[in-house]
Amino acid sequence: MTFSYRVGGGATSNVQAGELTNINNAPDGVTISVTNDEPSVGGTDGQTVDEIKNNASAFFATQLRCVTKEDYTARIQSIPTKFGSIAKAYVERLDGGTLLVSTLSYNQNKQLVQTPQLILQNIATYLNQFRMINDIVDFGFTLNDNLFSGYIINFGVNFKVNVDRRFNPTEVKLNVIQTIKDFFKVEKMQFRQSININDLQYNILGLDGVIGIKELILFQDGNDEYASGRKLYYYKGDGEVIGDDNNYGFQFNFNEALQDGIYRPSISPAVFELKNPNQDIYGKVI
Numbered sequence: 013m014t015f016s017y018r019v020g021g022g023a024t025s026n027v028q029a030g031e032l033t034n035i036n037n038a039p040d041g042v043t044i045s046v047t048n049d050e051p052s053v054g055g056t057d058g059q060t061v062d063e064i065k066n067n068a069s070a071f072f073a074t075q076l077r078c079v080t081k082e083d084y085t086a087r088i089q090s091i092p093t094k095f096g097s098i099a100k101a102y103v104e105r106l107d108g109g110t111l112l113v114s115t116l117s118y119n120q121n122k123q124l125v126q127t128p129q130l131i132l133q134n135i136a137t138y139l140n141q142f143r144m145i146n147d148i149v150d151f152g153f154t155l156n157d158n159l160f161s162g163y164i165i166n167f168g169v170n171f172k173v174n175v176d177r178r179f180n181p182t183e184v185k186l187n188v189i190q191t192i193k194d195f196f197k198v199e200k201m202q203f204r205q206s207i208n209i210n211d212l213q214y215n216i217l218g219l220d221g222v223i224g225i226k227e228l229i230l231f232q233d234g235n236d237e238y239a240s241g242r243k244l245y246y247y248k249g250d251g252e253v254i255g256d257d258n259n260y261g262f263q264f265n266f267n268e269a270l271q272d273g274i275y276r277p278s279i280s281p282a283v284f285e286l287k288n289p290n291q292d293i294y295g296k297v298i
Contacts, residue, residue, distance in 0.1 A: 096131030102203030163282035168292035179221030196286040210273040
């Protein structure tokens with residue numbers, strides 16, 4: 013049986029697989045067992061201040077019609093919640109009048125996931141009343157029989173900072189980790205957005221007890237030193253998914269992308285995401 017719901021409780025309503033096991037008002041004398049093999053996604057909380065800032069400027073220019081790709085992006089992000097919720101959206105205009113739409117949604121833990129096909133269908137229907145007559149709207153692509161609505165680039169962070177011996181090293185390390193978490197909040201990250209590592213260094217150097225930064229890098233190699241042997245996955249550039257868990261992200265060469273302290277975005281529209289900040293930040297104080 014398939015259930016579709018239009019009212020939920022924000023991101024927490026995105027239940028995980030195997031979580032729906034109880035039945036309310038079951039018939040007397042009848043034993044029924046249920047479960048959900050697939051998680052539900054697409055629900056989201058109200059917009060944060062950062063999301064409002066990102067969306068307001070683009071929405072201001074629209075006048076109940078979509079002409080530019082920015083108009084389409086604003087309309088997608090402002091779709092009525094009864095049709096589903098979109099966490100991230102990006103539109104690029106291709107030759108021939110086709111507009112390729114990339115989207116991502118949140119799961120229960122407010123991590124980025126692929127947008128369900130039902131929500132993509134709702135968006136296409138919603139945009140029909142705003143789009144230009146010659147515009148063709150296309151969503152996502154298929155890879156190994158799976159529909160992908162947008163690229164996610166997951167990564168880990170490794171740091172080494174010099175600490176003033178008058179301060180507690182453990183407390184300084186925790187403050188650095190929290191600063192990194194705040195810097196990479198998923199609400200702040202958008203499609204085709206670069207990462208200015210200089211800004212992060214500035215924030216860390218402003219912490220009490222930090223007198224220098226010896227190393228601050230983003231990585232995906234998943235070696236024993238940084239990630240306890242756990243592999244990180246990412247987009248390679250030709251659609252190949254590396255590893256067994258194709259939901260974790262796509263391959264990206266951070267070393268080649270770094271230039272003048274800025275990690276440049278990939279050519280394919282993608283969102284950088286520090287998916288598990290409690291696991292993927294590794295550091296030392298020296």
